[in-house]
Amino acid sequence: MLKVEHLTKDFGHGRGIFDVNFEINKGEVLGFLGPNGAGKSTTIRHLMGFTKPGQGKVEINGFDCTNKPQEVMKYVGYLPGEVALPDDMTGGQFIKMMKAMRHIKDDRYLNHLIELFDLDYQGSMKKMSLGEKRKLAVVVAFMADPEILILDEPTSGLDPVMQEKFIEFMVEEKRRGKTILLSSHIFPEVEATCDRINIIKEGRIVAEVDAADLKNERQKNFQLGFTNPSNLAQAMSVFDNKKIVQPLVLEVTVAKERISDFFKQLADLKVIAINERRFNLEKYFLDFYRSDKVFEEI
Ligand SMILES: Nc1ncnc2c1ncn2[C@@H]1O[C@H](COP(=O)(O)OP(=O)(O)OP(=O)(O)O)[C@@H](O)[C@H]1O
Ligand SMILES: [Mg+2]
Structure with a gap:
């Protein structure tokens, strides 16, 4: 549905994007x-x-985004990082103008979004708070009920209540089969919605991960504590997928369907503590966020 191939845009001084590749299938959230x-x-x-692009290409639904943006727009609802709205209009006038531009005849989805986000579109946009403007931008971006959301x-x-609402909205859109590209720094939002996650750093994709693997939906990790090395050694001989993580602590990875067997095996071992090591998306990703740059004199 959406394809980025060898995309490169070099702004000089190491800035830009370099050989970025990824695809999103229909109904997937990346x-x-x-x-x-x-x-x-x-x-x-x-x-x-x-x-x-400097090099490479981008495609949505088989159309080249660079040469056929008009075609692409038919399928896409886009919410930019920074929204610029005309100051001299009311929210209502803006919605009306955008509806006419996109030839939207049916108001049902628009009304659903207005209600969902509790949007007050009466006032002039000049007087709207940042959050109100963003809510208006969200409603306008998605009022045509597009197949793909970027x-x-x-x-x-958005305030925490509206953030929750937005997550709800994305989960619902995903359920309705939408294809979504979500750029975000908000971990709960990513965790609640994404099937896969790509990490970009300094213009290059540095990791591509399957969200189900990350959240340990297919397997679980347990840490087992022992009082002495011989008890630990006995446990070592029982499990296949294991590693020592602290002097007397063994971490065992267990496939979901083998969990009850695992607990039966534990009965014969001298374990004094057991702890499920739950995955933390934030912890995992923060490593990628940390910068290795050092301060240089200007
Ligand atoms: N038009 C431009 N001319 C020159 N450099 C640019 C231009 N646009 C972006 N850059 C540079 O390219 C890099 C990537 O910028 P980009 O806006 O894509 O980052 P981002 O991942 O969206 O970051 P953020 O999380 O802050 O929104 C930055 O170093 C930025 O300074
Ligand atoms: Mg950005």
Whole structure:
């Protein structure tokens, strides 16, 4: 449904994006994570046809995003990272203008979104708070009920209640079979929605992970504590997938379907503590976020 191939845009001084490759299948949600300045928005701008690739290409639904942006727009709802709305209109006038531009005749989905996000569109946009503007942008971006959603940090500027609402909205859209590219720094949002996660750093994809693997949905990790090395050695001989993580602590990885067998095996061992090591998305990704840059004199 969405394809990025060898996408390169070199802004000089090591900035830009370099040989970025990924695909999103129909109905899939891909999380696009990375520190500030990593290249998320630049990649997304190519998908919207706003920027021409230096090298490589981007395609949505078989159409080249650079040469056929008008075709691509028919399928895509895009929420930019920074929304710029005309100051001299009311929210209602803006919605009306965008509806006419996109030839939207049916208001049902628009009304659903207005209600969901509790949008007050009466006032002038000049007087709207940041959050109100973002809510308006969300409603306008998705009022045509597009098949593909491209979201660049969609919940930045929204309060916690609205962030929750937005997660609910994405989960519902996913259930309805939408294809979603989500650039985000908000871990709960990524955890609740994404099937896969790509991490970009300094313009390059540095990791591609399956969310189910990450969340230990297929397997679980247990840490077992022992009082002495011989008890530990006995346990070592019982399990296949294991490693010593502290002097008297063994971590065992168990496939979901083998968990009851695992507990039976434990009965014959001298274990004094057991702890499930739950996966923490935030902890995992923070390593990628940390910068190895050192301060240089200006
Ligand atoms: N038009 C441009 N000209 C020159 N450099 C640019 C341009 N656009 C982006 N850059 C640089 O490219 C890099 C990637 O920027 P980009 O906006 O894609 O990052 P990002 O991952 O979206 O970051 P953030 O999380 O802060 O939104 C940055 O170093 C940025 O300074
Ligand atoms: Mg950005």
